[in-house]
Amino acid sequence: MSNLHPAGPLPAPKTQRGERTRQKILDAAEREIGARGFSDASIATITAEAAVAQGTFYLYFRSKEEVLRELVLRMGRRLRHHLTLATAGAGDRMQAERLGIRAFLQFVRDNPNLYRVVAESQFVDPAIHRAYYEEFAAGYRVGLEEAESRGEIAPGHAEVRAWALMGVTDMVGRRYAIYDRDGPLDAAAEAAYDFVAHGIGPRAAGRGAKT
């Protein structure tokens, strides 16, 4: 386990061909680390899977740790992009939450290796793992504050809510998209949305139970 950050990633490849090679190495590393775990995954297997010479690895990455860090960033970028697309048509924040929860479960189902790599990164590089969650939470918090100011959600503690919401999707995702690889996701997503929208407390008479 290393807490040390090296001088930063190597410079980005100058050619399209170089960038393609770098992505091939990352794809192979995602499969290999996701399937076998960080400590069992070897650079030799990653380069063999990527069909490049072992020395080529070091043109793009200093170490296996640096590949892991890049995969965590990749997960963040892809997930944000996926959620942005999925919630683009939402008319308000609650509708965005509903669409976002469903889209998150699908993303985890479709990217179990990335999910695992992010989880394992906390034991390889705690700082990058923490940054992953803190960046997500920061964006979430801003969105919640804006929604509150527009009256789209009830007033509340945006920071706690941001982490709570990440916890809901993280754990429901674990249960329904990782442990259960094949079951339908719609009912779980809808129930998770109901939880997020209304909580579990008894509801006042006459209040619409579901939106």
Place this chain on the structure above:
Amino acid sequence: MSNLHPAGPLPAPKTQRGERTRQKILDAAEREIGARGFSDASIATITAEAAVAQGTFYLYFRSKEEVLRELVLRMGRRLRHHLTLATAGAGDRMQAERLGIRAFLQFVRDNPNLYRVVAESQFVDPAIHRAYYEEFAAGYRVGLEEAESRGEIAPGHAEVRAWALMGVTDMVGRRYAIYDRDGPLDAAAEAAYDFVAHGIGPRAAGRGAKT
């Protein structure tokens, strides 16, 4: 990483002295694995910390993996015991949730090593990690179903809610009890309870916002 379960744990020590030695080894392993991580933690350091001969380790445990499994079980037992005590005086389910959230945050703050050991176990023995969460969820689900039948919570999907509730405390715990080692916990616990009780959706006019 090993998915193989050995024949099961060694038989429990027959004497009180033996049981004390076994617990000393587990205490040292909790500190050592919690601080340095599973792969860097060594049996030599664990036995030195426990002030027992290295060979003594093998009277009680077959391997470092077996110690990790026992620590996950220890975390489950201690957390359940802690939550049972903390919620014993609750008059209904929502009050139990409120007390339970506060108690969980305190437990994580007081036991960062156990929290880390459980998280890391998913990469050492995925089955024990999954069992840890599934057992908690099963107990949670039963409690929610009973509370629903008594009218103490709104009707809903008990299985999804169980995992969502674990996610809330897990992630709020990470933010306020692990990343933030010293800050006050009461406000975060209260905000998490508000989230669990009411969600974030806009609240109908005339409905009490907080219980």
